[in-house]
Amino acid sequence: MTTSRSAILRRGTAASVVLFVFFLAAWEWGPALLGIPAFVLPPASAVYAEFIRMVSVNHLLFHAGVTAAEVVAGFVLGSLMGAVFGYLLGMSPTAEIALSPYILALQIAPKVAFAPLFIMWMGFTVYPKILVAVLIVFFPVMVNVLTAIRGIDPDLINLARSFTASRPQIFWKIEFPSSMPPLFASLRIGSTLAVVGVVVGELVGGNFGLGYLLTFGEGQANTPMVFVCILMLTLIGGIAYVAVILIEQRVLHYMPARPLGGV
């Protein structure tokens, strides 16, 4: 089994590389072959040239840096608040019942629709973008933590109680560690959602960030520029996602190894 597993990993990686080369080639020459004009679907080389141009002319790296910083701030704040509320509500069924209609309403409300409101409140600064990200990351984290706390085997709590554990001891020795796997599952989702929140904020208003460059490129009908922005956003989201996975692997090192370290 173990030898075949590493063989599968090797074959899969090789196939992935081949597929990537094939994808780039299709992107470069496909549109021309199919008669799609470059202003609709620019070839890979045009997007790369635009990337180089944007770095020097449009301060692409500055804008990408701003967006990345907003993503990190929104993700960290949103997941911290989500986790804290999840634990508090998980430990107080009364509070959960009292607050559940509001939580549900906020969860159903499309968070991105708040972006214009936040910009009206806070102006064309980084804060409304961060706030949209906070709001959008908050819910999956809170719900996962809450469900995790609720789902703990009562016998585990009784075991700790029988050892005369105090309430804080029960939390730190049983409840908090039990919630780690679902917490990380929600952080994975949150890391990609944070990018969505920030970009929507930037699209709605402001003059910095990749979302701003996106609307700028759109206004100039500069398709390659739009593609560069989309790729950069994907890269930022990807880095955030991988960072979460790396932390998760350290924290959840005790878990049985997942097949092929699956993503």
Place this chain on the structure above:
Amino acid sequence: MRFPDASGRAGFTAIEGVSFSVADGEVVALIGPSGCGKSTLLNIGSGLYASSSGHAFVDGERVLGPNRHVAFMLQKDLLLPWRTIAENVALGVEIQQQTKRECARRASDLLRGLNLADFAAHYPHQLSGGMRQRVALARTLAVDPSVLLLDEPFSAVDAQTRISLQQDLAQTLKHAGKTALLITHDLLEAIILSDRVLVMSARPGHIVDEITIQIGGRDDPMRRRQDSKIAGYMARLMERLEIARPALSA
């Protein structure tokens, strides 16, 4: 340990007028049909739930809540997956605020005694069900309780593993001089592990019989298994539990 006239309720009356005591160093098995309130007794004894009337006493002290005299062990091993085996064993000692060194010392002593020393740094998912249950036993003993409450501790492991776990438990209890109340469904287990067997009736449970096991060598259940008196005790238990009577007679 004494249960003078305890009644317990959890929406219904689970046990009624149950009264018995377990002497120091004695192992008493409690046997009865499903839902006869055996687990309620255990919960009252460990102080996790209060009895609606009557009390439990351990070492002459009334049980008012979880306390350091009593530790329990269930059918589920309840090992924490994020802790190594040694850390799992030390859980109770750690909660009771012993020093790190003391926790580690007790864990390694117990693991050595139960032939688990090589697995101290492993995680629970790397162990078999029987080994995990042995770790749960070590965790229960680590807090050095005067009374052990065992609720069907071996009912989830396979028959062969159960025999060796029974042997380990019996020897550990004997050598450490622990008092234990063993709740079980297994008639043979009740006989070979205990000094005395209490038989409970269906709900609301009360004690209908008390059998003193007159077979020597309580620390050697493997040998006790083969004793000629076993059949007699089994017959009496089956009769008391009304197992022999056809349940679905037309």
